[in-house]
Amino acid sequence: MKFNFIKRLAVICLILINVQVFGRSFSHLNDSTNTLKKDTTKVEKKRKNLRFSILGGPGYTPDYGFLIGASALFTFSTDTTDKKMNRSVVPIAGAWLSSGGFNLLIKPQLFFNHDRFRYFGQIQYLNNINNYYGVGFDNNQNIERGPETTEYFMNSFLTFGSFLFRIGDSDFFLGPSYDVGYRRLSDIAAAMAEDPVYMKQAEMLGGGDEGMELFNVGIGFELSYDTRDIPANAWSGIYFDLTARYYDKWLGSDTQWGFLTAEYRQYKLLPFLGERRVLAWTAKVRSSFGDVPFTEMSMIGSPFDLRGYYQGQYRDKSMGYAMAEYRHMFNSKSKLLNRLGFAFWGGVGMVGPEVYNPGGVLPNFGGGLRIEVQPRMNFRIDVGKDPIANQTLLYFNMTEAF
Incomplete structure (x- = not known):
């Protein structure tokens, strides 16, 4: 579906509410300070630690159309005495969709024990119309998006993440990874119901033309190397991540499959262009094997990779x-x-x-606006271009894409 950017941007109306909570600094209390003052000081210190920002109002996304949405960004330190430890970041986004349904996304990045232990994860509740274009570059490119061809309704709850432990005094982290997800598909488009991949998986899971249910449970590991100054919006450093998970029936999963992901990111300040000017680059590969459900296949098209392609289009x-x-x-x-x-x-x-047998090449470019809602924490509005279909898509998100 093509997109007249000027027309749609004109109807975007965001009501920005920026609420930030900062405590005031207090001098050291002497021995004569009474209990009431001590209790007040504790409350104020807690207020100073927690910061949050809220953005909300009507908007538009390429995948779900017009919506009423809200995004919140919470940041805090799990140890206020450690000034060098990264602040934990919890972005939350929710939306009521004009097409019907509700979406909720939470992506915590939590740091504990002087950054010797981390938890990075994601929680999603999705209750909305989705699209399936088939499997493979040619199918993805040639199937027209629409209610009779690609649409289906999905109700799902997904949570995954990793518990990462620092290895000695190095910048390496290692720990277990998990994934638990439930999806219920219904209102299957006529063309989708005849897709061979869908038909095979629906038959295997006891579904059919009317839909199917899928339960995924996977465990694995994650190994990362991280020298970023602030992970949520890095200005310098390197990040490398290797994640593997395996899903099997003895874990409670409906199918047997697995994947391996490798990702590299690097960030460099450009002082010759002025302060707060950064060049960031990344490369990522994901390869899956076994009876991979089409909902869990490796995909291009999201607010966090090649913005401009519909989510899961390829x-x-x-x-x-x-x-x-x-x-x-x-x-x-x-x-x-x-x-x-x-x-x-x-x-x-x-x-x-x-990975060594690509079906086709997907070029991409775009740009966007950044609004700093907290120190080093941005709200972004991105416009991405898909040159293959000559479509332009618009995105609203907390924190950077990578």
Whole structure:
């Protein structure tokens, strides 16, 4: 579906509510301070630690159409005495969709014990119309999006994450990874019901033309190397991640399959262009094997990779992409202008049965606005371009894409 950007941008109306809670600094209390003052000080310190921002109002997303949404960003430290430890970040986004349904997304990044232990995860509740274009580059490219061809309704609850422990005094982290997800598919489009991959999986799971249910339970491990200064919005450092999970019936999963993901990111300040100017680049591959449900296949198209392709529009057992992004914040005496910036990116991706056997090339580029809602924490509005279908898509999200 093509998108007249000027027309749709004109109907976007965001009511920005920026609520930030900051405590005041207090001098050291002497021995004569009474109990009431001590209790008040404890409360104020807690207020100073927790910061939150809320953005809300009507909007538009390429996948779900017009909506009423709200995004919240919570940041805090699990140990206020450790000034060097990263603040924990919990972005939350929810939306009531004009097409029917409700979505909720929570992506916590939590740091504990002087950053010797981390938890990175995601919780999703999705109750909305979705789209399935088939498997493979040719199918994904040629099937027209619509209620008779690609649409189905999905009610799902998904949670996954990793518990990461620092290895000695190094920048390496290692720990167990998990995934638990339930999906119920209904209102299957006529063309989708005749897709051979869907028919095979529906038969295996006891479903059919009317829909099917799928339960996934997987365990694995994650190994990462991380020298980023602030993971939610890095200005410098390197991040490398290797994640593997396996799903089997003895775990409670309906199918037997697994995947391996490798990702590399790097960030570099560009002081010759001024303060708060960053070049970031990333590359990622994901390869799956076994009886992979089509809902869990490797996909291109999300607010966090090649923005401009519909979410899950391109899927197969393997995918890969590489992209670079320039991030530029304005440096001004004006407090308002000082909180604004922009970014632009370019990249290329692929999907195929194997990483070394791509079905086709997916070019991508775009740009967007940045609004700093907390120190080093941005709300972003991105416009991404898919040159293959000549479509332009619009995105609203807390924190950077990578």
